[in-house]
Amino acid sequence: MTKLDQQKLKKILSTGYRKASEPIDIDKVFEIAEKLNELEEQNKRAELFEYEHGH
């Protein structure tokens, strides 16, 4: 694996957690969660549509 590949892999696996001393930004957590829930719902609907009309 090249150095560039290793860097790419590292980026894919990166976590980026906040520092332990920082409190949870609850509004930010909920904002991200709501966006995620919406995205999951959209994807689910798209998959269902594809299943119903794609065959």
Added chain:
Amino acid sequence: MNLRSRINGQNYLNMNMVINENLTEQLKLKTALFDTNVLSTIKKYTKNLDVRYFLSTLNKQKCSVCVNDLIRLEFLRDANKHGELTERKKYLAALCAEVSLSISQQTYSDAMLLSYIHVRHKNKGIEFVDLMTSALLKNYSHNQGLVLVTANHKDFPLSVHDRIGSIVLDLGKDLATLGFYRINMEKWNKEVIDLLKDETWNSDK
């Protein structure tokens, strides 16, 4: 009982969750290890006041939230598309602190030992991730610093764990009972001694 509290400048009306002072005190300056089911509950119920109050209480007690690598993997693998994976990672990054809970050879050995203890107690079907999580709790039990928070009580039996408290989140249609668990080293050592004494287990046959 409805509570009316004020935390971080916000009023919480019509909130049902009660967290007793003893548990609150035990979480002070500690690290809460969230199980996958807790991550999913918080993700799902973003408008719920009990969930908000629970997280605010952890902030107030300066209790960090973390996950281990296996729980992280369990949460991330539920993503179906790249976009979902990215958002799940962002969610974890916002909720959890960077606390390193490395899985060592000792963790594997303890997980193996624990699986034998569970078999002796006829506790069947305990998930691999939960065995490893218990073993990690044991490795971090020396200063009582790590507390597991989970809605899965079956996989953390009291034969080796202590439940230091519980809370009920009123989620509308559902209720979630979260337990706070630690490994009790006295119980653990007793179970290991019993295992060694048991001829069925220490026989070469």
